[in-house]
Amino acid sequence: MRRPVSIGPVAFDASLWDEPITGIGLYTHCLAEALGSLGVRLERYGARVSGEDPRGTLGRTAYVLGRLPQALRGSEARLYHALGNFNLPLVRTPGKPFVVTVHDVIPLLMPDTVSRAYRWQFQLWLARSVQVADRVLCVSACTxxxxxxxHPEAADKVAVVYNGxxxxxxxxxxxxxxxxxxxWGLPERFVLYAGSLDVRKNxxxxxxxxERLAARGRKVPLVLVGQRWFGSGEVETRVxxxxxxxxxxxSLGYxxxxxxxELMRRATVFAFPSRYEGFGLPPLEAxxxxxxxxxxxxxxxxxxxxxxxWAVRPEDAEGLSVAMERLMHSDAExxxxxxxxQRHAARFTWARCAADTLAAYEHVLRR
Structure with missing residues (x-):
C-alpha cells in the first residue's frame, strides 16, 4: 500500500454517480473510495444531483461539451479524470491535464451491437479524447x-490499470x-448469467x-439477471x-x-461466454x-x-454444455x-487500481 499523498484536488467525472450501479458506475464509486483512502481529494463534476457541480436536468453529453469546460476553469483542481471511454471536453483547459479511462472499444470492433448514432458518437469523440488526453488508462492489455x-498515435500516453x-x-x-x-423459490442448483442481454454478451x-443438455435428458435451470440493451429482443423472444x-x-431483470x-453466491455455475469484453467484471466477481x-x-x-x-470458444455450444453439466453434477469439479x-481473483484489488491511477495523476502533473 502506498503512503497517503497530497497532489491537490482532482476533478472527477461523476456523471454516473447518482445512477443505478452498472459497470462504469461501479468503477466510479470503487475508484473514488480507494483514491480517498490514499489521501486524494476528489471534486465530483457532472453528477445528476450531488457533488461540486451537479448537472440537474442537463444531459451528460450536453454537460461535458457545454458546461464542464467553464466549471473546470473556475476550479482549483489540478487535473480532470473522465471515466467513460471518451467523454473528455473537446478542447483543453489551460493548466488542467486530462486523464481518461477507456474500458473497451466495442462500438468500433462490433458495430452491430450498438446503434449507428452511438457508433458515430463513440468513434468521433474517442478520436478527439485521445488527442486532448495527457494520459489514457486502459482496464486491460486487450483494450x-x-x-x-x-489510434497508434496514443502509444506514449497509454497505461494499463486493472479494475479491482x-x-x-x-x-x-x-x-x-x-x-x-x-x-422466489429458486432451484437448489442453477446456472446464472448476469449482464445485459445484448448480442455481444452471447x-x-x-x-x-x-437445449443440448435437455436433448441428453439433463435439463438445467437458468437464472438471467440484467437489463435490456440494444438488440436484446432476440434473446427475450427465444427465452x-x-x-x-x-x-x-x-428472468429477474436489473x-x-x-x-x-447473493444470487452469485447461491449459483452453482456462472456462465458468461461473451463474444468480447474489455475487462469482464461479472465472472471475476463470481x-x-x-x-x-x-x-x-x-x-x-x-x-x-x-x-x-473454465474457458470455451464463443461459438462452441457443445463445449459450454459439457462444462455446465460437469460443474452442475460434480461436487469435486x-x-x-x-x-x-478465488486464488486468481485475489490479485485484483481496488487499492492496487487506485495506486496505479494515482501514479498516472503524478505522471501528468510532473510534465
Missing part, C-alpha cells in the same frame, strides 16, 4: 491493444435479501447449451419459446447489488465469491480470468474451479 490498433473486484466482500447477505431470494450460446417447451428460465451478489465461472476464450476474458475460470477462481 490497450485494440485502442492502439486504431474486492468490492464484493462488503456485500454480505442481509436477512431481508435472504428472505427475498427464498420467496446469451444465445447459453440457450444453445441448455419465451424455451419456457413454453418446459425449460426453467427465470437487481440491486445486495441481491445480485470467482471472488467462490462460484465456478465459465468464460469465453476471446477479448480480455483470458487475460483477466486466467486459469481461474465445482470445488476445484471455485478454489482456483
Amino acid at each position: 490497450r491493444d485494440d485502442l492502439l490498433a486504431r 473486484v474486492d468490492h464484493v466482500d462488503r456485500h454480505g447477505a442481509e436477512d431481508a435479501t435472504r428472505a427475498l431470494l427464498d420467496a 446469451v444465445r450460446l447459453v440457450l444453445d447449451a441448455l 419465451e419459446r424455451l419456457r413454453a417447451r418446459g425449460h426453467d428460465i427465470r 437487481q440491486p447489488e445486495s441481491v445480485f451478489y 470467482m471472488r465469491l467462490g462460484t465456478p465461472a465459465i468464460v469465453s476464450t476471446t477479448g480480455a476474458s483470458p487475460e483477466v480470468c486466467g486459469e481461474g475460470a 465445482r470445488r476445484h474451479w471455485a478454489e482456483k477462481g
Whole structure:
C-alpha cells in the first residue's frame, strides 16, 4: 500500500454517480473510495444531483461539451479524470491535464451491437479524447491493444490499470435479501448469467447449451439477471419459446447489488461466454465469491480470468454444455474451479487500481 499523498484536488467525472450501479458506475464509486483512502481529494463534476457541480436536468453529453469546460476553469483542481471511454471536453483547459479511462472499444470492433448514432458518437469523440488526453488508462492489455490498433498515435500516453473486484466482500447477505431470494423459490442448483442481454454478451450460446443438455435428458435451470440493451429482443423472444417447451428460465431483470451478489453466491455455475469484453467484471466477481465461472476464450476474458475460470470458444455450444453439466453434477469439479477462481481473483484489488491511477495523476502533473 502506498503512503497517503497530497497532489491537490482532482476533478472527477461523476456523471454516473447518482445512477443505478452498472459497470462504469461501479468503477466510479470503487475508484473514488480507494483514491480517498490514499489521501486524494476528489471534486465530483457532472453528477445528476450531488457533488461540486451537479448537472440537474442537463444531459451528460450536453454537460461535458457545454458546461464542464467553464466549471473546470473556475476550479482549483489540478487535473480532470473522465471515466467513460471518451467523454473528455473537446478542447483543453489551460493548466488542467486530462486523464481518461477507456474500458473497451466495442462500438468500433462490433458495430452491430450498438446503434449507428452511438457508433458515430463513440468513434468521433474517442478520436478527439485521445488527442486532448495527457494520459489514457486502459482496464486491460486487450483494450490497450485494440485502442492502439486504431489510434497508434496514443502509444506514449497509454497505461494499463486493472479494475479491482474486492468490492464484493462488503456485500454480505442481509436477512431481508435472504428472505427475498427464498420467496422466489429458486432451484437448489442453477446456472446464472448476469449482464445485459445484448448480442455481444452471447446469451444465445447459453440457450444453445441448455437445449443440448435437455436433448441428453439433463435439463438445467437458468437464472438471467440484467437489463435490456440494444438488440436484446432476440434473446427475450427465444427465452419465451424455451419456457413454453418446459425449460426453467427465470428472468429477474436489473437487481440491486445486495441481491445480485447473493444470487452469485447461491449459483452453482456462472456462465458468461461473451463474444468480447474489455475487462469482464461479472465472472471475476463470481470467482471472488467462490462460484465456478465459465468464460469465453476471446477479448480480455483470458487475460483477466486466467486459469481461474473454465474457458470455451464463443461459438462452441457443445463445449459450454459439457462444462455446465460437469460443474452442475460434480461436487469435486465445482470445488476445484471455485478454489482456483478465488486464488486468481485475489490479485485484483481496488487499492492496487487506485495506486496505479494515482501514479498516472503524478505522471501528468510532473510534465
